[in-house]
Amino acid sequence: MSKEKPFPEYRRKLGPGWWLSNSHFTRYMIREWTSFFVALFSLIYIYEISLFASGAKDSALALMRNPGIIAFNIVALPFTLYHAFTWFYLIGKVQPIKLGKTTSKPWQALLVNIVLLLIISYAVIQILVLR
Amino acid sequence: MSQDIATIRVTRYRPEKDGKPFFQDYKVPYRKDMVVLDALNYIKANLDGTLTYRWSCRMGVCGSCGANVDGVPKLTCASFLHEFKGRTIKVEPLTHFSVIKDLVVNMDDFMHKLVEIKPWIIKEKESPPEEGEYRQSAEELERYAQFSSCINCMLCYSACPVYGLNEKFLGPAAIALAYRYIEDSRDEGKDVRFPIVHELEGVWECTLVGECSVVCPKGVDPMLAIQKTKILGATNALKSLVMPRGGK
Amino acid sequence: MMPKVARLHAILWGVFSMGGFIAAFLLPVLIYLVGIAYPLGLWPMAGGDPTSAILSHHHIGTLFLFVTVAGSLYHGIFRFQSTLTELGLAPAKRALEAIGYLIIILGILAVAYYLLLLNPSVLSLP
Numbered sequence: 001m002s003k004e005k006p007f008p009e010y011r012r013k014l015g016p017g018w019w020l021s022n023s024h025f026t027r028y029m030i031r032e033w034t035s036f037f038v039a040l041f042s043l044i045y046i047y048e049i050s051l052f053a054s055g056a057k058d059s060a061l062a063l064m065r066n067p068g069i070i071a072f073n074i075v076a077l078p079f080t081l082y083h084a085f086t087w088f089y090l091i092g093k094v095q096p097i098k099l100g101k102t103t104s105k106p107w108q109a110l111l112v113n114i115v116l117l118l119i120i121s122y123a124v125i126q127i128l129v130l131r
Numbered sequence: 132m133s134q135d136i137a138t139i140r141v142t143r144y145r146p147e148k149d150g151k152p153f154f155q156d157y158k159v160p161y162r163k164d165m166v167v168l169d170a171l172n173y174i175k176a177n178l179d180g181t182l183t184y185r186w187s188c189r190m191g192v193c194g195s196c197g198a199n200v201d202g203v204p205k206l207t208c209a210s211f212l213h214e215f216k217g218r219t220i221k222v223e224p225l226t227h228f229s230v231i232k233d234l235v236v237n238m239d240d241f242m243h244k245l246v247e248i249k250p251w252i253i254k255e256k257e258s259p260p261e262e263g264e265y266r267q268s269a270e271e272l273e274r275y276a277q278f279s280s281c282i283n284c285m286l287c288y289s290a291c292p293v294y295g296l297n298e299k300f301l302g303p304a305a306i307a308l309a310y311r312y313i314e315d316s317r318d319e320g321k322d323v324r325f326p327i328v329h330e331l332e333g334v335w336e337c338t339l340v341g342e343c344s345v346v347c348p349k350g351v352d353p354m355l356a357i358q359k360t361k362i363l364g365a366t367n368a369l370k371s372l373v374m375p376r377g378g379k
Numbered sequence: 380m381m382p383k384v385a386r387l388h389a390i391l392w393g394v395f396s397m398g399g400f401i402a403a404f405l406l407p408v409l410i411y412l413v414g415i416a417y418p419l420g421l422w423p424m425a426g427g428d429p430t431s432a433i434l435s436h437h438h439i440g441t442l443f444l445f446v447t448v449a450g451s452l453y454h455g456i457f458r459f460q461s462t463l464t465e466l467g468l469a470p471a472k473r474a475l476e477a478i479g480y481l482i483i484i485l486g487i488l489a490v491a492y493y494l495l496l497l498n499p500s501v502l503s504l505p
Contacts, residue, residue: 006147007146007147008146009146009229009230009231009237010144010146010151010152010229010230011229011230012226012227012229012230014227014292014295014296015467016466016467018292018295019292019465019466021202022202022203022342024340024341024342024345025292025340025342028340028341028342029462029465032338032458032459032461032462032465033459033462035454035455035456035457035458035459035462036455036459036462037455038402038406038451038454038455038458039451039452039454039455039456039458039459040455041406041410041414041451042448042451042452042455042486043452043482043486045409045413045448046448046452046486046489046490046493048413048430049430049444049448049490049493049494049497050489050493052430052431052434052493052497053492053493053494053496053497054493054496057431060430061428064413064414064417064418064428065417065418069414069418070414070415070418070419072414073410073413073414073415074414074415076410076414077407077410077411077414077415080402080406080407080410081407083399083402083403084402084403084404084407087399087400087402087403088403090339090358093354093355094355094358094359094362113403116404117403117404117407120404120405120408121407121408121411124405124408124409124443125408125412125423127436127439128432128433128436128439128440128443129412129423129424129429129432129433130423131436292465293465296464296465296469297469326382326385329382329385329386329388329389330382330385331384331385331388333385335385335388335389335392338461338462338465361389361392364385364389364392365389365390365392365393365396366393367389368386368387368389368390368393369389369390369393371386372390
């Protein structure tokens with residue numbers, strides 16, 4: 001038997017717009033783009049800490065009050081929260097907790113972790129800022 | 132019984148004549164209990180004998196009749212025509228695989244990956260049959276049962292954009308099946324299987340899109356298997372970093 | 380035994396995953412305090428700036444800033460470079476990874492260095 005293929009197969013390639021073809025993919029892409037805001041905020045804040053450390057506290061504070069930076073942060077916060085919520089949900093999918101015969105559902109992990117997030121955030125404010 | 136007419140828009144690719152696939156519409160009368168596969172069979176029997184597609188069992192067991200129905204990877208034997216009432220039903224070959232003819236795709240890549248993960252129980256030393264079977268409790272069975280339901284229909288590969296972008300990726304079904312053996316209490320093949328699934332084009336390529344688990348017609352959750360395998364890999368690697376000689 | 384490259388990748392993924400937890404649980408409050416509450420004068424930042432307030436708690440404040448910023452930076456860059464490969468930059472995959480890890484290493488070294496400058500006594504921790 002000959003191993004030669006008599007006719008060519010038709011190959012398809014996935015274009016850069018693939019994530020628009022299906023609403024699940026679009027939501028996935030939004031979830032992945034949260035990383036852009038997480039990373040950029042971290043970089044900006046590292047720069048601000050460097051200004052603090054080199055004695056330029058005033059320019060660090062001026063940078064924080066820059067309207068462009070404020071606008072970025074107002075967008076970055078909901079994206080970071082979206083990262084948190086999707087992360088919590090996925091924890092519930094990957095590591096469900098078994099209690100007797102019932103297994104926890106992903107939305108329960110989401111709720112429990114949101115409460116945990118609120119407690120941690122409040123603790124940070126109480127311990128590190130208000131005290 | 133009342134009859135409706137469905138318009139089926141099927142991808143045709145005739146490699147001996149066409150350089151590119153095109154769509155062809157067929158009108159198919161149907162009853163409430165008819166599925167897309169029945170429509171394809173109707174076309175082949177009554178309208179166009181040249182239409183080519185794979186099928187066998189008609190009952191969601193053999194896994195050979197997968198196609199993109201209305202843009203979503205599905206078993207054509209499990210997609211009812213009446214669910215698309217009033218719309219043209221697009222039937223295309225499974226995405227990401229190269230097309231041989233019409234709805235028939237090349238499965239070689241998947242078949243190689245399936246063998247690569249060694250989908251059988253590996254024993255360091257086989258015990259003779261006289262010593263009896265390898266026993267397993269109901270709890271031990273439950274740990275991997277869902278992952279053993281795979282019928283190799285490749286819908287998960289068709290749904291996976293990571294596979295579409297990099298065909299070297301081991302992919303959902305193969306990793307889920309590898310995990311089925313990793314989690315099997317009778318299996319002793321971890322040392323053989325871990326290097327394969329933890330290879331660079333193994334689990335680490337996955338970015339958790341999750342669509343594989345959405346389209347699986349047998350309720351397998353490959354996304355879960357891949358994540359569990361990643362966690363096993365990361366904890367093993369960290370352990371070997373902390374105790375280079377100790378735990379495996 | 381895992382192949383060496385894969386073992387390294389497994390560890391890098393483990394850190395990415397930890398960074399995901401850090402970005403989920405600790406980053407939102409930092410963005411709110413530094414980026415929104417301070418410049419707009421909202422609760423609880425009427426008055427002083429949050430960075431000084433957090434750093435005034437010496438070790439725990441310094442540790443909080445380091446863990447939050449380093450973990451989030453690692454998580455964010457690691458994930459974003461793989462997102463770019465999915466948006467058509469796959470041919471540049473290796474280059475993107477290299478740039479990503481460079482930013483991560485430089486960023487983490489920078490934040491560690493500047494936090495040490497601000498609070499040198501953190502080194503005397505047991």
